Amino acid sequence: MIFYRxxxxxxxxxxxxxxxxxxxxxxxxxxxxxxxATIWAGPEASPQQIQIVTQLYHLNxxxxxxxxxxxxxxxxxxxxxxxxxxxxxxxxxEEYLPVTLELAIIALILKVIIEIPLGVISALRPNGVLDNTxxxxxxxxxxxxxxxxxxxLLLGFAYYFHLLPSSYYMNPVLYLHEPKFYVLLFGxxxxxxxxxxxxxxxxxLVGDFPALISSIKHIILPSLxxxxxxxxxxxxxxRNTMIExxxxxxxxxxxxxxxxxxxxxxxxxxxxxxxxxxxxxxxIFSGLMQGSLVVETIFNYYGIGYLIAESLLNLDTPxxxxxxxxxxxxxxxxxxxxxxxxxxLDPRVRESL
Amino acid sequence: MDKLLIIxxxxxxxxxxxxxAYAIRGLNLEVNYNQIVGIVxxxxxxxxTLGHAIVGLLPSNSRVEKGRILFEGTDxxxxxxxxxxxxxxxxxxxxxxxxxxxxxNPTMKIYDQLxxxxxxxxxxxxxxxxxxxxxGNIRKDIIIENKDIxxxxxxxxxxxxxxxxxKYPHQLSGGERQRIMIAMAYLLKPKLLIADxxxxxxxxxTQAQVLKMLLExxxxxxxxxxxxxxxxxxxxxxxxxxxxxxxxxxxxxxxxEEILKNPLNPYTKGLISSLPIYxxxxxxxxxxxxxxxxxxxxxxGCPFHPRCSSNMSICKLQMPKIKKIGESHYVACHLYx
Amino acid sequence: MNTSLMKILTKNVxxxxxxxxxxxxxxxxxxxxxxxHLLTRYNPNQINxxxxxxxxxxxxxxxxxxEGRDVFSRVLAALPIDVSIPYIIVGASVLIGLIVxxxxxxxxxxxxxxxMRFTDIFLAFPGILLALAISEILGSSHLxxxxxxxxxxxIIVNWPVYARLVRGQVLQxxxxxxxxxxxxxxxxxxxIMKRHVLPHxxxxxxxxxxLDMGTIILSYSILAFFGLGAPPPTPELGRMVYxxxxxxxxxxxxxxxxALVITLMALGYSLAGDGLRDLLDxxx
Numbered sequence: 001m002i003f004y005r006x007x008x009x010x011x012x013x014x015x016x017x018x019x020x021x022x023x024x025x026x027x028x029x030x031x032x033x034x035x036x037a038t039i040w041a042g043p044e045a046s047p048q049q050i051q052i053v054t055q056l057y058h059l060n061x062x063x064x065x066x067x068x069x070x071x072x073x074x075x076x077x078x079x080x081x082x083x084x085x086x087x088x089x090x091x092x093x094e095e096y097l098p099v100t101l102e103l104a105i106i107a108l109i110l111k112v113i114i115e116i117p118l119g120v121i122s123a124l125r126p127n128g129v130l131d132n133t134x135x136x137x138x139x140x141x142x143x144x145x146x147x148x149x150x151x152x153l154l155l156g157f158a159y160y161f162h163l164l165p166s167s168y169y170m171n172p173v174l175y176l177h178e179p180k181f182y183v184l185l186f187g188x189x190x191x192x193x194x195x196x197x198x199x200x201x202x203x204x205l206v207g208d209f210p211a212l213i214s215s216i217k218h219i220i221l222p223s224l225x226x227x228x229x230x231x232x233x234x235x236x237x238x239r240n241t242m243i244e245x246x247x248x249x250x251x252x253x254x255x256x257x258x259x260x261x262x263x264x265x266x267x268x269x270x271x272x273x274x275x276x277x278x279x280x281x282x283x284i285f286s287g288l289m290q291g292s293l294v295v296e297t298i299f300n301y302y303g304i305g306y307l308i309a310e311s312l313l314n315l316d317t318p319x320x321x322x323x324x325x326x327x328x329x330x331x332x333x334x335x336x337x338x339x340x341x342x343x344x345l346d347p348r349v350r351e352s353l
Numbered sequence: 354m355d356k357l358l359i360i361x362x363x364x365x366x367x368x369x370x371x372x373x374a375y376a377i378r379g380l381n382l383e384v385n386y387n388q389i390v391g392i393v394x395x396x397x398x399x400x401x402t403l404g405h406a407i408v409g410l411l412p413s414n415s416r417v418e419k420g421r422i423l424f425e426g427t428d429x430x431x432x433x434x435x436x437x438x439x440x441x442x443x444x445x446x447x448x449x450x451x452x453x454x455x456x457x458n459p460t461m462k463i464y465d466q467l468x469x470x471x472x473x474x475x476x477x478x479x480x481x482x483x484x485x486x487x488x489g490n491i492r493k494d495i496i497i498e499n500k501d502i503x504x505x506x507x508x509x510x511x512x513x514x515x516x517x518x519x520k521y522p523h524q525l526s527g528g529e530r531q532r533i534m535i536a537m538a539y540l541l542k543p544k545l546l547i548a549d550x551x552x553x554x555x556x557x558x559t560q561a562q563v564l565k566m567l568l569e570x571x572x573x574x575x576x577x578x579x580x581x582x583x584x585x586x587x588x589x590x591x592x593x594x595x596x597x598x599x600x601x602x603x604x605x606x607x608x609x610e611e612i613l614k615n616p617l618n619p620y621t622k623g624l625i626s627s628l629p630i631y632x633x634x635x636x637x638x639x640x641x642x643x644x645x646x647x648x649x650x651x652x653x654g655c656p657f658h659p660r661c662s663s664n665m666s667i668c669k670l671q672m673p674k675i676k677k678i679g680e681s682h683y684v685a686c687h688l689y690x
Numbered sequence: 691m692n693t694s695l696m697k698i699l700t701k702n703v704x705x706x707x708x709x710x711x712x713x714x715x716x717x718x719x720x721x722x723x724x725x726x727h728l729l730t731r732y733n734p735n736q737i738n739x740x741x742x743x744x745x746x747x748x749x750x751x752x753x754x755x756x757e758g759r760d761v762f763s764r765v766l767a768a769l770p771i772d773v774s775i776p777y778i779i780v781g782a783s784v785l786i787g788l789i790v791x792x793x794x795x796x797x798x799x800x801x802x803x804x805x806m807r808f809t810d811i812f813l814a815f816p817g818i819l820l821a822l823a824i825s826e827i828l829g830s831s832h833l834x835x836x837x838x839x840x841x842x843x844x845i846i847v848n849w850p851v852y853a854r855l856v857r858g859q860v861l862q863x864x865x866x867x868x869x870x871x872x873x874x875x876x877x878x879x880x881x882i883m884k885r886h887v888l889p890h891x892x893x894x895x896x897x898x899x900x901l902d903m904g905t906i907i908l909s910y911s912i913l914a915f916f917g918l919g920a921p922p923p924t925p926e927l928g929r930m931v932y933x934x935x936x937x938x939x940x941x942x943x944x945x946x947x948x949a950l951v952i953t954l955m956a957l958g959y960s961l962a963g964d965g966l967r968d969l970l971d972x973x974x
Contacts, residue, residue: 249452250456250459252448253450253458253537254469256446258438258442258541261438268458271460347460
């Protein structure tokens with residue numbers, strides 16, 4: 001298991017990348033910005049507030065001092081105060097981020113479940129009727145901006161057919177409980193705080209049935225809209241990879257061993273065709289996080305996309321910066337996970353690393 | 354005496370860029386049980402297409418236009434893709450390919466790939482049965498399978514089979530991979546094995562080992578082998594019969610001895626005289642002048658006539674028909690009527 | 691010469707269709723700049739509450755928005771910006787990426803390492819987010835110039851992709867014609883070598899940048915959606931979608947039609963890019 005060296009190396013690289021990104025953001029917000037104090041204090045700050053902010057963030061001092069405090073603040077969770085919401089940014093993110101994570105993960109799962117089989121179907125009969133239909137469809141959806149899909153779904157299902165709710169992640173009347181479990185240890189109750197603020201997961205864990213149903217109903221449209229953003233990338237990749245794979249000699253060998261066609265496709269062809277998809281999964285996930293900006297705005301879904309949108313529209317820069325950094329970190333981490341999974345699945349890669 | 358394989362007037366066409374060509378024209382072939390038949394030809398001769406056609410692996414731009422391929426009485430040309438698996442693998446037809454590097458699935462362990470061969474149709478046909486699982490039958494199957502697999506690996510010359518099993522194909526050399534393929538053949542015990550240039554990518558020493566293993570396969574399991582190659586000496590080392598193909602047509606068909614000692618078709622003669630082995634040290638080796646044809650651009654009449662030293666005027670016009678000369682010697686050439 | 695061009699176009703449906711769409715929009719944008727009233731009788735910025743929220747009809751092809759402005763005219767007026775900005779962004783990204791990529795790939799060594807690390811960090815950012823941040827922060831004090839900062843932001847985010855692409859190609863070329871290059875090295879100087887390397891890069895850059903145009907159109911529309919584009923009242927497709935949101939669901943046309951136009955524009959480049967790829971890659 002020289003594996004661990006590989007994982008360690010990747011983790012360090014990821015960390016360095018994150019550090020580099022922090023520095024870039026720092027440069028952007030504190031140095032390149034025309035007026036850093038206003039940025040941190042908000043557009044409506046009074047001169048005294050600006051003064052306080054300048055002191056607080058050491059904006060007067062040379063860049064290396066600023067950088068030191070900046071990085072220190074970042075790693076201790078001190079991400080500033082949002083002028084718009086008047087709360088520490090970190091608590092905002094705590095509140096909004098998990099919602100989007102849930103949404104994005106569901107969208108990702110949907111994408112994979114739907115797009116990969118479509119790619120396989122396409123590949124089995126290239127240039128056939130199904131293949132051409134699928135290809136035309138995804139050519140169009142690939143070019144569609146996230147708004148159009150969201151709008152169409154919203155209008156169609158929510159407004160005209162009144163099938164599904166049009167906003168929020170749960171019926172506002174219901175309350176989202178936080179799953180707190182406790183452990184009795186030495187006569188004291190120790191609270192274990194599990195995942196917070198993920199509507200479906202929370203309601204599932206707490207056993208709150210109406211909340212569960214409501215959050216599921218509310219997530220259907222946004223997740224569909226998000227899934228359809230950039231729909232077709234995986235289909236195309238799977239299709240092309242599979243067509244190549246099906247022409248390889250080892251598929252001939254598998255057939256010639258007497259295996260049924262279905263087994264050949266699933267056990268041999270598919271396994272090898274999935275590898276490139278895993279490579280781009282983090283790109284897809286990154287795209288989903290970006291798409292959530294628009295989708296959450298349109299559906300009024302209180303996730304981090306919505307938060308970023310609000311901070312953009314209201315010039316709430318601290319929140320914007322922190323959210324951007326957090327999402328970036330998530331993307332880097334997902335890339336890391338994808339890399340490692342790839343190494344697990346493709347034995348050839350393990351050696352060369 | 355039933356024949357294992359009878360090919361009757363086979364015509365196989367091939368489409369590319371809208372143009373049609375014939376990869377095989379009017380081929381007739383018979384393979385007995387427990388017999389090794391060698392097929393010799395240059396590129397474009399159709400020999401590889403023949404192998405793929407028999408096992409049902411013709412590419413989608415290729416099809417059987419005419420003729421039959423009778424395997425133990427069943428016409429394989431009439432079997433569709435979905436049902437063909439019945440005629441492949443265990444106790445049926447198996448095929449090993451030229452390039453051992455790509456013949457094995459790179460993401461599966463050797464053990465898993467061999468196990469598929471042993472389980473054969475059971476893993477694909479039978480559903481998982483709970484009763485058998487409970488009764489421990491499946492465990493017994495696995496133990497027997499493992500034993501078979503290890504034995505097969507020993508037979509193809511692996512001293513430490515258990516080490517090989519956990520490896521991946523890219524960790525083995527070309528020769529080792531080809532031996533794994535032969536081990537697969539040992540496990541499947543096919544009635545007919547098609548070996549499509551199995552030694553072309555290997556070094557001479559491994560080549561000899563592979564030939565030896567193929568012979569053992571035939572002796573032990575009575576497997577018939579169709580050995581396809583461009584190298585007539587190689588083919589003659591293990592074949593009982595040799596077929597010579599050129600431009601999609603069968604040029605000559607006879608026992609190994611007859612072909613080597615008494616080649617009738619000028620092309621066959623050319624093949625043999627261009628070999629160093631038959632070079633007695635006088636004069637020079639005479640290769641056949643010219644280049645093998647492109648099937649989209651075949652000359653009319655006999656495909657070999659542009660390069661043939663015994664070229665006659667009729668060779669340009671008509672394709673020669675197969676004639677029987679001698680007990681089991683057939684030739685297609687206008688020199689013989 | 692014309693017939694071979696025709697032949698290429700007709701064989702390749704994608705390219706044909708894509709080019710038609712692209713040309714169509716360019717023409718419409720040009721007409722719109724010269725004299726928008728050739729195509730429509732309404733003033734795109736004319737607020738007229740008595741005509742607000744009218745559904746699509748013969749009079750108003752795309753209907754009117756909440757403030758009575760004809761959506762079709764607004765779309766036309768938005769075209770010049772929405773058609774030309776992507777060209778600027780992609781053009782600049784290609785240029786910068788090309789230079790960085792060639793230097794990095796050609797000279798190799800530590801320079802290559804440093805440049806690539808730098809590029810990687812940029813690549814790790816989810817593009818639109820960084821662009822949004824840059825655009826917002828830099829443009830916070832000069833609202834009127836937000837458009838330029840947004841374009842700049844997208845260029846900053848986009849050039850690393852080209853740098854990587856070019857570098858990869860240069861490495862390949864280096865290994866292929868290395869011997870030739872070594873010979874030429876005796877006589878030539880960097881300029882000559884750049885003339886040998888550059889031609890090989892053109893096909894892939896052409897294909898990629900065409901496809902990228904589609905992506906940039908989408909990205910830019912998202913920036914505009916969030917108000918980081920041209921200042922109002924100048925119409926802009928992305929912004930129109932946002933403005934129309936508050937009128938939902940009764941007035942769906944003021945959001946949907948601009949979004950559809952964006953889709954069509956991006957589709958044109960997507961098709962053309964695919965067509966170009968089939969054309970060029972399969973040959974070389």
